Ligand SMILES: Nc1nc2c(ncn2[C@@H]2O[C@H](COP(=O)(O)OP(=O)(O)OP(=O)(O)O)[C@@H](O)[C@H]2O)c(=O)[nH]1
């Protein structure tokens with residue numbers, strides 16, 4: 571049988587297809603992704619605002635490998651020398667209040683006015699859910715595509731302290747890369763808002779109206795941290811209830827002791843859906859910043875936060891080294907058993923473990 575050369579089933583030798591990506595840029599990407607990018611290259615990349623270099627450095631910060639930690643420390647040190655002015659905003663609220671939708675609207679508003687926005691998250695559940703922001707990227711569709719925005723899913727970690735340290739270092743890197751507005755999101759259900767409060771200049775609590783008694787279910791501590799309470803979903807039929815809730819919150823906030831910042835917390839309403847009230851929230855943040863920069867609180871708080879994070883890092887790393895020490899790991903199980911059987915007092919057992927650790 572005669573071969574049909576034109577058959578679609580036969581491979582016809584033709585011209586080679588050009589590579590979809592140029593060899594030079596592919597090489598660059600591979601070099602940046604590889605483990606051994608020279609630190610100097612990462613630093614200069616970050617300072618030039620290169621997102622790939624920034625992401626690479628954040629991956630080093632998040633790594634559990636001590637060699638990466640060492641590299642990360644060198645990068646952060648170099649970046650600190652180039653610190654630029656920024657504002658760090660913490661946003662919290664219970665699940666479903668509209669944080670992701672709000673950050674999308676607020677972030678777009680900021681980039682439209684020339685800001686460079688980085689969105690990070692402290693999410694204690696992230697090791698299970700792989701970071702809520704990742705799933706959230708669908709709610710931040712526009713912001714994800716925005717060249718002036720950078721969205722990084724939360725670091726995962728065994729402890730909140732570990733996650734918080736990584737987020738704090740990520741803030742530094744983002745600022746060195748030219749991001750002037752840093753938004754840190756957290757779910758308002760655990761300890762994480764305290765950690766976030768300790769790394770931001772301004773704290774925004776999102777609430778919704780009409781979920782029963784307006785003041786129920788809010789931990790007093792979170793209310794006290796808030797510089798602004800924004801009642802979200804103030805749209806459609808909900809506007810009236812939101813306005814009512816605003817009055818109630820205002821009354822409640824006045825009962826709290828005055829803040830060290832000298833700032834009287836404000837209650838506003840907004841809609842992340844229609845964007846009503848978003849501009850007012852930014853104006854209020856500006857007022858807060860002028861007031862706290864004028865009275866020295868802004869700078870003083872950042873200095874205090876630096877000291878706090880130094881001590882937190884020491885605590886975190888001591889604990890980490892202790893529990894990862896192979897001698898301790900073996901001994902710990904024995905001691906737990908001995909304490910359980912009442913053969914040793916908890917304090918004697920702890921003492922013995924610590925002595926073994928410091929001798930090891
Ligand atoms: N009507 C109205 N709906 C909104 C508004 N903001 C958010 N929503 C809706 O509320 C739901 C929850 O919004 P999210 O932005 O996912 O809330 P979240 O706080 O990020 O939730 P978690 O990620 O689970 O903590 C979604 O269906 C949104 O469309 C708003 O301003 N008005």
Ligand SMILES: [Mg+2]
Pocket residue numbers: 669670671702706
């Ligand atoms: Mg969300």
